[in-house]
Amino acid sequence: MDSHPDDLSLIQRVAHGDQQAFLALYDRYASRVHALTLHILNDPMLAEEATQDTFLKLWSRARLFLAERGSLIVWLLTIARRTALDRLRMEGRRPLLSDSNDPDTLWSMIPDGSQSSDEARWQSLYFIVHDLPEEQRQVIELAYYQGMSQSEISEELGWPLGTVKTRMRAAMESLRRTWLKDER
Amino acid sequence: MDDMHKTFQENLSAYALGALDTDEAAALRIHLQTCDSCRAELADYQRVSAGLLAALPPKAPGPALKRTLQKRLAARTRPQFKWSWSQVAVSGAFVLLIVLNIVSISQVYSLSELQAEQSRERYAEQTAIAMLAYPGTQSISFNQDGVAGSLLVDKHRNLLAVFAWHLPPAPAGKTYQMWLIDPQGDRTSGGFLAPEADQPFSMAVIASPQPLMSFVGLGITLEPSGGSPKPTGPKVLRVDF
Structure with missing residues (x-):
């Protein structure tokens, strides 16, 4: 076996x-x-x-x-x-x-996790997230790891909804550009 | 149109994180059906959000957890045995029917009706369990006028399951009828919800005749027995999804 x-x-x-x-x-x-x-x-x-x-x-x-x-x-x-x-x-x-x-x-979207190359990719994403400006990292954290909508984040942080949207967009665009660039 | 497209495009990253508010997400889903460039861009963002699931440094749980799981698995009965027993019971009923051969046509008819009803109920239960088990199913809780429960929505398979607790039996000559509500407020019948006297909750599964994405909510009204083509009776509850 x-x-x-x-x-x-x-x-x-x-x-x-x-x-x-x-x-x-x-x-x-x-x-x-x-x-x-x-x-x-x-x-x-x-x-x-x-x-x-x-x-x-x-x-x-x-x-x-x-x-x-x-x-x-x-x-x-x-x-x-x-x-x-x-x-x-x-x-x-x-x-x-x-x-x-x-x-x-x-x-x-993600290949088999048992492969060590993927471990390295995930680790790199972790560091890319941590390199984001604090206010961008915060919206990613609340949205994805706390299950909050943009409106809820706006209320939670006391930021205008437009600001939340802009920061979330900037954060995701940054992750997309940096993390996915190696595959292109 | 360009402005609309730009707005949708700006919402893609939040959608990939599951952070769009419900109404914006619904509008974006409709736009995505016809916009190739947005679909391609969304795929990128979804790769990022999938990556975020695995991007945390691994952290082992305590060793006791594995032992607990082993014990729980050993104690568990796998779900298919439940259905096997049920199937055995139904098969047994048929065998008995043939062996005795003294049952009148009316009794056979009654038994067939009962079995068909059981089969329908079992199908609904299996579907609801499968929906519960499926990670893509959206679960929406409700609690209105003493009736609490959950709506399970699977927009990809156009399935919707309703679990309603403490719904009182319908008055004589009446029935609870379910309605799928579209954005214009038009209602399409989704069948009936029949509380059982011996159990505290009612359950029904709706296989939507049209894409579930074209509806925005589920309503229940009290209608004359046999149902109505359009709602005529008092509203029992409404849940948006």
Whole structure:
């Protein structure tokens, strides 16, 4: 048997109830899922619960994963983000999510996370985000990791809505230009 | 037109982050159906937003979490067994029907009706569960006049599931009718919602005859039994999506 089975073969085995395959995926991605839930919830206990819920969803939804739509890691992290944001709302810490993102589209955007070159790419994005001006980083943080709409961010920060829009646009354009330039 | 296009284009990055307000997002989705350049630009922004999911430094959870998951998996019954038992029960009913061979035509008819109803209910339940499990499904909570619940909206598959808690049984001669509401306020019937006396919530799945994107909300009214072509009775609730 392959000692390093790829994501697709593992998730297919999980879909057939293979707990060892599930644990292999857990070992491979628990740190990434937990990093995301912890970042969103900022509470170790809640983050562990959200991480657990995410992997239980992976277990129960494995048969719904469609390889042709994209990588497993983005599918899993999309579930993790939604699980954590749902938990955030349940705790009454944020208003209802007005998230129009389409995970199907989203999780086709990043290649297989088990490849080290992708690790380097994600790490580079982390540093690019941190190089953004503070006010731009703040709107990305509130929008994507706290599930807030532009109007909610405007209210939260006391900035005019137009300012929020301008800063969000500038931030995303900067990330797009810098992070995607190597692929062009 | 150019000004409109520019406005939509300016909203693309916020849309990719899921940060557009609902009405702006709905308008942009319509624009995207006909604008190649915006779709291409959005694809770039969505690559960035997908990257943001993985761009955080990894952080391992405590070792106890893995053990907890192992225990929970061991205790879990996989969902398909539930349906297998149900299928066995229905199949058993048919076998019994044939073996006994003494059942009158009317009884067969009644059983068929019951089975068809069960099949419809099971299909609705399976669809709702599948929608719950799908990461693209939009979930909208509501709580109006003592009726609380959730709307699950899958605009790609044009499916909508309604879970309503504490909806009282419809008065005699009446039924709850669901309506899909378009931006002009016109209503298209989405079928009926029938509270069961023995359970506190009602559930229905609507397979929209038109793209769900062409509607902006769901309404429920109280109508005469058999339903109405257009709403005539009192409004029970309205949920925008």
